[in-house]
Amino acid sequence: MATAPAPVETTAPHPEASPASSPGSLFQLLRDGRPRTRAELVSASGLARSTVASRLEDLLGVGLVVPTGEASSSGGRPAVTFVFDPSRRVVVSVDLGVSHAHVAITDLANSVLAEDLQDLDIADGPEPVLDLVTRTTLALLEEAGRSLDDVAGTGIGLPGPVEFSTGRPVSPPVMPGWDRFDVPGHLARTLPGPVLVDNDVNIMALGEHAERYRDLSDLVFVKVASGIGAGIISGGTLQRGAQGAAGDLGHVAVPDGNQTLCTCGNHGCLEAVASGAAVARRLREGGAEVHDQADVVALVRAGDTTASQAVRDAGRDIGSVLAGVVSLLNPSVIVLGGRISAVGEQLLAGIRESVYRRSLPLGTHHLRIVSSVSGARAGIVGASVLVTDTLLAPAGVDAAVAARG
Amino acid sequence: MATAPAPVETTAPHPEASPASSPGSLFQLLRDGRPRTRAELVSASGLARSTVASRLEDLLGVGLVVPTGEASSSGGRPAVTFVFDPSRRVVVSVDLGVSHAHVAITDLANSVLAEDLQDLDIADGPEPVLDLVTRTTLALLEEAGRSLDDVAGTGIGLPGPVEFSTGRPVSPPVMPGWDRFDVPGHLARTLPGPVLVDNDVNIMALGEHAERYRDLSDLVFVKVASGIGAGIISGGTLQRGAQGAAGDLGHVAVPDGNQTLCTCGNHGCLEAVASGAAVARRLREGGAEVHDQADVVALVRAGDTTASQAVRDAGRDIGSVLAGVVSLLNPSVIVLGGRISAVGEQLLAGIRESVYRRSLPLGTHHLRIVSSVSGARAGIVGASVLVTDTLLAPAGVDAAVAARG
Structure with missing residues (x-):
């Protein structure tokens, strides 16, 4: 008999807290919404037939799974199938x-x-x-x-x-x-x-990803409204960082941006120079009748060239910072949302200009920079x-x- | 019998390709290096005793697991234990x-x-x-x-x-x-x-994380040598991005940095103003006998104030970019490695100065900025x-x- 080697530390994640034979583990096989027979569940899980039967009882009991039609059979008694029922709760x-x-x-x-x-x-x-x-x-x-x-x-x-x-x-x-x-x-x-609370931009990133980009692992959702923030999905997972503060795009310094004082006490933060509030302030300082970002959107839609130019400049500043995000995170898609994105074309044009000018080819070759399609639903x-x-x-x-x- | 609901799409990751009863799944329970009895494996896995026995035979067969001493027992025949043997391969x-x-x-x-x-x-x-x-x-x-x-x-x-x-x-x-x-x-x-190939900074991040920061999920490893790059671990996983280009810190623009032309064709990239090569060039332009970063390190160690000042300035520029990384990723620790980090104190001082000046309190409250302890081993x-x-x-x-x- 061999001597026991010393205990090993590895970088493996801890095994799932739920054992493989738990109802929750069996449920994962049904989560895609496809009906499956008991025999299919036994085969896919590797569990004993009696264990599968018992766990199915648990899942039927809490209503997550329902029995449904009968599977096509090669003869004999048709097999009952089971399916995830998302309507129960x-x-x-x-x-x-x-x-x-x-x-x-x-x-x-x-x-x-x-x-x-x-x-x-x-x-x-x-x-x-x-x-x-x-x-x-x-x-x-x-x-x-x-x-x-x-x-x-x-x-x-x-x-x-x-x-x-x-x-x-x-x-x-x-x-x-x-x-x-x-x-x-x-x-x-x-x-x-349970009540789960998160930053609004993080939930918008989750929503946009679930609705439209489920097949992509690396997405950055940028919200441009009175403030500016980002929700970051890397490796298929929303990244919150060590204290949940990840995605704070608004307080990244704009390379070569103007040194406007930000509410955070620093100068030249992206939010201070390119948010909806910042664009409104700039237009107001230029003599326009602008109170907030809604007025900015209205002016751009009415064809006001000064307002359009200001939004495009804001896009360039946002793009300067996003170029750094592209270098760091190499996302497949950057999605733009938030109220100011109602004038998305001007903003997107400015963003794209800066990102493509500043980023290396490997990072931008397959990169899409688009407006949110989920919009308020995100x-x-x-x-x-x-x-x-x-x-x-x-x-x-x-x-x-x-x-x- | 209920009608089948329409198939559901969810954001759940696909279930592990390996079924719960596979030898590989059972092995995860042993990966921490602690010996376990058959009974413990049955209990932890939820698998049938015969399945556990068969999978153990597989694992013994490939040499990943060995039988070892006997577990303390409350009487009767002592139970054999099994343990991961990392020395076999x-x-x-x-x-x-x-x-x-x-x-x-x-x-x-x-x-x-x-x-x-x-x-x-x-x-x-x-x-x-x-x-x-x-x-x-x-x-x-x-x-x-x-x-x-x-x-x-x-x-x-x-x-x-x-x-x-x-x-x-x-x-x-x-x-x-x-x-x-x-x-x-x-x-x-x-x-x-298999032969797995990755960027050198990514493997340094993996090594430093495995050796010293296994309990932290969010680490950024920054290599400062003739170039500058980063390896990013977020949510416990090395993030490579969509094309494997993530972590390209060297071509992020330095906020308010000088506009030196970079090899990539842009101006003001971090690498162009703060790498070991850039510092060496700046000192050379000032008349010093400096050929490469090794000469810079030697000068700093010899107490040359101009060289120390140049390294500290490079640290400030690196810190300006890392402040943005802190806002975006909210890491617990930033680890500095690479050859120039041999003069780590000057570099770290400059980096810390910029990061703490530019970042918001939530992101830096628990942040450590340290030199690599694994060094060349990383x-x-x-x-x-x-x-x-x-x-x-x-x-x-x-x-x-x-x-x-």
Whole structure:
């Protein structure tokens, strides 16, 4: 018998906490929505027939899986098939902006069942805003013919930095009164299931990726509105960084940009020179009647050349910073969203000009720089993805089975 | 019986190609190097006792696992335990620089068994250089008392961009004759097993992470030598980007940097203003007797204030770009390596100054900016990790079992 070698440390990720024979692990085989027979599940999982039968009972019990039609058979008794049923439970999906609340009821496949978009002022503070979200949720559930009992969880995007592990905003500059507020704790008074909170740009990146770029592993979503931020998907995974602060594009210095003072105290940050608010300010300083980014969009649409030029200049500055992002992350696609992207062509032209001028050929050869196609949907779909990616993962399904007892 | 819902698309990653009952999946439970009994493996895997026994036979057959001492028992016949044996096979781990070849024989736990560091000129071209690597490998195998039959695979880092999927260099600026050369094909004439090729900075990041920062998910390794590049680990995974071009820090524009023309055709790239070569050139232009970065290091060590000042200025420029990296990726640690980091204190001081001045508090509160502790070892350890992470993953182990028949 050999002597035991010393324990080995490796860089392997820890094995999935859920054992291979758990209901959650078996469920992954069904997650693509294709019906499968017991025999197919036994073959694909390598588990014993009795184990598969027992785990299927668990999944049927929590309603994630339903028996369905009969598989074509080469004779004898037709085999029953089983399929993921995304309609059994729903998700409350919320995208909160500085001045809007987009609330939706989605199913476990992230399809929207009912939705509502209304104005609000995030500066009203967390309790009034979250209570509005709750009231809207209850109305939408009724509209969709569902009840609170159907709610599996809530996903919510906020317009500021969020500590993802606790769901608390961290010194959000445009959200007075929200710093360190316990968003999950407040919503959980009414809404059952986990409450996951993230930065609004991160959920937009998740939504755009899920809706249109599922086959791509490297996507950067850039939101240009009153502020500027990015959601980064690398290697197929949303990257939040060590403290959840990743994607803070707005405070990257613009190479050779003007040295405007930023709200953060530094000079020349991208947000200070190229956000919707910055463009509006510049036009105002030039004598135009411009109050905010909505006025900028209106002027560009009306054919105002000064405004168009200002937006294009902003695009060039954004592109200068994105050229660095391209060198660092080598994404397949950069998606532009946010309110100012309503005048996307001018902005895109400026961005493309800078990115292609500054980046090396290997990084830009296959790069697409495009406007968001999901638009306002990106936020709510992403909020839904945030929840379903957790609930439908092996550990999430196992927890649901355990909770049912 | 319910009607089948329409097939669902989700963002879930595809289930592991290896079924839960495969030998490779079972092996993951043993990968931490702790001995386990059959009963423990049955319990942890959820597999049937007969399946575990059969898979253990497979793993014993390929030598990845050995039976070892007996577990303490509460009476009755002591139970045999099984443990990962990282010594059975070896890896050829190679770090090629512009002017050096570092070749090592490592075991499956990435420990160095024998190594050799020698000068070379990468511009000699791929065949002479790779033949030198092969000859050195054969000598090292003999020194370690191993044979070619023991080689499980080869990992190699090159000082230029590499298309990871094919192992071919792509337009590498400092490697004349290497463009699109089939590195794996050439080495596979002599060396058995897969040949994995990556950028040298990527393998340094893997090595430093494996040796010192295994518990951190977000690390950026910055190599400052004749060029400047970065290896990015986000979410615990090395990020190569869509074309393998990620981490190209050297061609990011320095905010407010001087507009020196870069070899890439742009102006003001970090590499053009702050690499070892750039610092040497600046000192030379000031009248100093400086030919390359080694002379710069010697001057700084001799206490030359002009040289120290130039290195510190380079640090400030590197820090200006890294401030943007911190905003984008929110790493826990930035590790500085490469030859110029021999004068690390001056360089680090400049880098820290710029990063802390430019970055927001959330991103820098827990950030460490440190010199590489693995030093020259980082490359060969990382080359080994590149191979073992593939060979010891479920699919890699399953392939080994299948090959044995």
